[in-house]
Amino acid sequence: MPVYAVICIIEGWRHFTTPEARWELVTVQALNWFALIVATYILYNAGVQGVLNTNASGLVMLTLLALGTFMAGLQARVWRICGLGAVLFLAVPAIGWLEQSIMLLVGATLVIIAIAGLTWWLGQRRDRALQT
Structure with a gap:
């Protein structure tokens, strides 16, 4: 996730011209990805792992990554990152279908x-x- 954050900042940098806007981009991206890291940590916590099986846990992680990627692309104003998030979203039901x-x-x-x-x-x- 930190790699995604850096990529989003680098790709979005040119869309923000003022130092204040660029600082806001860095702050929003850092908070976005930090929140996803915390959510991932909570899902890997022993208490939650007892509720979710391995397959469901993996699909939830992929859904979180897709959501984070899509939202980061919107915030950075980079359509390619939004597209990657959309592809990850489509992968979730596809993986579920493939397993069945x-x-x-x-x-x-x-x-x-x-x-x-x-x-x-x-x-x-x-x-x-x-x-x-």
């Missing part, structure tokens, strides 16, 4: 491999027919 449907993914992978193999085999057959 591993058999579907295995089946889809096998179908893709079969289609690729059939395409390769037909291409080889066509090349042999053209050579004769």
Whole structure:
């Protein structure tokens, strides 16, 4: 999270021209990321770990990181950081869906491999027919 904070400050620096505005950017980013670090610490606390299982805890952490990234991008006026936060938000339900449907993914992978193999085999057959 400190790395994200530094990146947000560096990227947002050019959007703020006065020393007061830049100081406000640094302060807001530092407070934003410090709050997320504290929230992460609380979630890793032994009392909370007894309530959340490992999968839920990971998804909550990713959601916190996504929220912090999106809000930091808004505060720094950097659309790319907001976009990264949005992608992280979309990753949360995607990870939850992937964990529940591993058999579907295995089946889809096998179908893709079969289609690729059939395409390769037909291409080889066509090349042999053209050579004769």
